[in-house]
Amino acid sequence: MTGTLESPTSQELTPDQLLDAYRTMKTIREFEERVHDEFAGGDIPGFVHLYAGEEASAVGVCSHLDDRDAIASTHRGHGHCIAKGVDPVGMMAEIYGKSTGSCRGKGGSMHIADLSKGMLGANGIVGGGPPLICGRALASKHKGDGGVAVAFFGDGASNQGTTFESLNLATIWNLPAVFVAENNGYAEATSSSWSVATDDIADRAAAFGMPGVIVDGFDFFAVHEAAGEAVARARDGGGPTLIEVKFTRYFGHFEGDQQLYRADEVANARANLDCLKRFRARVTESGQLTDAQLDAVDAEVGALIERSVEEAKAAPKPGAADLLTDVYVSY
Amino acid sequence: MADERIQRVTMPKWGLSMKTGKIVEWFVAEGDTIAKGDDVVDIETDKIAGTLESPVGGLIRRIIAEPGADLPVGAVLAVVAPSEVADVDVDAVVEEAKAAIASGALEEDEGPQPQLVEVGGHTISYLTLGEGGEPVVLVHGFGGDKNSWLFVQQPLSEDRAVTVLDLPGHGASDKDVGDGSLDTLAGVVIGFLDALGIGRAHLVGHSLGGAVIAAAAKAAPDKVASLTLLAPAGYGEQADAEYLRGFAAATSRRELKPLLGRLFADESLVTRQLVDDLLRYKRLDGVDKALATVLDTLLTDADTQAIDTPALLEGVDVPVTVVWGESDRILPPPDGVGERVAAGHMLHMEAANDIVRHLR
């Protein structure tokens, strides 16, 4: 890991931008910790895959994006959704399978989307997103709207043919795309050190004629800087980039995973590497923000998540009439 | 074989798209003597069935085409010759006719094709058959086209030039009807006559086309030798608005077919092909808008007729003939106006031979 404390970008962010980044990361963390607790309580149906620990990646990348830009996500998608501006209240309701959810209770945790925010959906298919992102990037290039499209995918998807095909296509079409490989160490219960043939996923970039970058995924500023370069290059017509973000997820593959395959890496990460702790230490030490400001955000986020759960629990489930709607625009 | 006493009754070409006809029933037999104009045989085309009036008179020596046979346009159906002509000569004509059918040569003759002409920014499709005489121009109704004159144009064109055209928004003409008003449509008809160099014509109009030619006569009376209005729009207030609006709105065979039945006294005349052809027309880009626009010319918001044709004709000094199908359900014939033939609204299809007689 490179020493990122000296990363120049921290000085380029305004206090408001820093506060926003912290707020978004904190929202993701609170959201995921709460879903973890609620799932254990038995109120949440289906399966959920939590993003806690990985917040710096979603927020570090998405803080460079605006309404022109689109992202595709993974089964572990809550963080990407929040980072791209999807309403956490609607998300929580969706996870509860309620009619007030982002997708009216028809998608669930793995399919939360908000196309109005350029969020193309969490995706239940590993490797499903990269081809879609080529298309979104193509659409932006064709329309000349300056938009950039970002595919988030995991170390598991880094072994999928769809990902390889998309990396190749993005280069030969010179697409404004960024591919973010979130290597949290495990595809389900299989270590990426075993499943990925190269030392690093970023090594694969060379095979597809694009730059490959490795960043410390616990460091918001490192991700922010690498993503900033990649997004700017894409926007300027310079083509795609592959960024490998390395970190550890705090929970199992899905909720209920006993995680017998893991050692004590989570405890260590939570104690020593955590992105929120490092962010707070850095911005308070540099004097850019105060603990009081950050504590206020914590309280605000806590209230938001509390409200999201209360509203989700109180909301009605979709009814029989909803079963048959929304299959087609017209049929 | 060039015995001029031998005459042939051939498969007629009823409309541009007719390639073959199916013999349904003969009304005459070998040995009968017929006069020109007698009904001789019922023929079914893929669009509609009609009765062929004999173009010749004399003794029927041979009937070649058996009921059920599907034969190309131009195929010899029967041979007419006086009894003095030897059987062997008649049979030679029969053999020649059969050989012509078998060779497939008849199918290849496409016949005259429609032309395009620019009229005041509109591209108008038309077809002229025949030559000489004072020209006749036939103008179709709402949602119709030049092919609706299929049973009329050919027989009428035996001794004069007969032109059919597609109004804007219809048939193969462009689909921009502008404001779709009667004046606009009449202006196109007048401009069309000018574009073709027709100084003066007998105008025949069906339904909306009747009102259009009345408006044309009012605007340019010197160009009009006579007006024949067939089931014209604008007589009385009553109209089958459900048909008119339904026709404009229909997008499927299931919606359209029951409506089309109302056009005819005999609903069985609505064939699969007729429905199909109309659907093909209605699917063209721009037709929806064209029909919706013209509909506003035809109907008031209260679903009564918006046109007053007698008012248009006031002071127009040309001969006017009005003919109605007595079973017209679309524009019910008003009492005391015009003549009647046994037909529904599509009298020029259903009672074509009567209409041809009127026009001759």
Add this chain to the structure above:
Amino acid sequence: MARSITYREAINEALAQEMERDPSVIVMGEDNAGGQGSPGEEDAWGGVLGVTKGLYHRFPGRVLDTPISESAFIGAAVGAATGGLRPVAELMFIDFMGVCFDQIFNQAAKFRYMFGGKAVTPVVVRTMWGAGLRAAAQHSQSLLSVFTHIPGLKVVAPSNAYDAKGLLIQSIRDDDPVIFAEHKMLYNVAGDVPEESYAIPFGEANIVREGGDVTIVAIGRMVAMAQDAATELASSGVECEIVDPRTVSPLDTDTILESVENTGRLVVVDEANPRCSLATDIAATVAQDAFGSLRAPIQLVTGPHTPVPFADSLEDLFIPDAAKIAGAVKTAVDYAR
């Protein structure tokens, strides 16, 4: 004005007219132009069978050649459709669905439902189907039923040039994902096609021929086979009504049921393999909803439960023909309880 052009020309014309009308329409696929990066001509092929020929130069930047990466470019078409374009992607052979199906059935087909009605994905996948070109087992299949099974997809199978143009225009204008299946044996078959643009609505079967004795529902190339059979049968006094569904999803069950209620007999002709097929699906629908009208068991005329063979002697046996259809019709007509 209508004039006679081929099925191939009709498809090309539909693409050209829609690209002319709507700048958001783009075309992509393997060798849709051809010759990219090569020393020779650009637009060298215009698609493997020349269907897209000429569009590359006419619409600069809007005809995209792709690498042989069906997942990536079919997925890219889907993604672009969510981003305001109306892409028409060519999956060269329907058999190649195996290397990109996820993007079609898990992504494009499900967005609208999964996302609670908020997604619009106007993508068209043009693909070539059917047997008869001696192309053997991996280039000859009739996999329409697989797509038809998936909610969220529309599946179109034109049987003639007129329908090909009007249905492709509708496919491009349609806001849902459409699988537009072109039968490879029909590309050179000509028919009357208007020069103007027109759209044929989905879910409206074409009654190709009217008749009162038996209903034949036939799909794609089988429509012409059924017409041949019907002509022959008419000479022995059996009148067939031929229904061409044109789109198999949505399927115009009303027209099929109405026809069977009239005739009391049904023959379904589909060159696909017989199990879990369009033929069985249509038969099941009629058995369920028009059982009381049936005067004879429903007859299915399909390919056998085998891959499509290569040798012409075998492929000719595989594909239903007019004689087999006529035989099935006779079986239905001769049936006595």
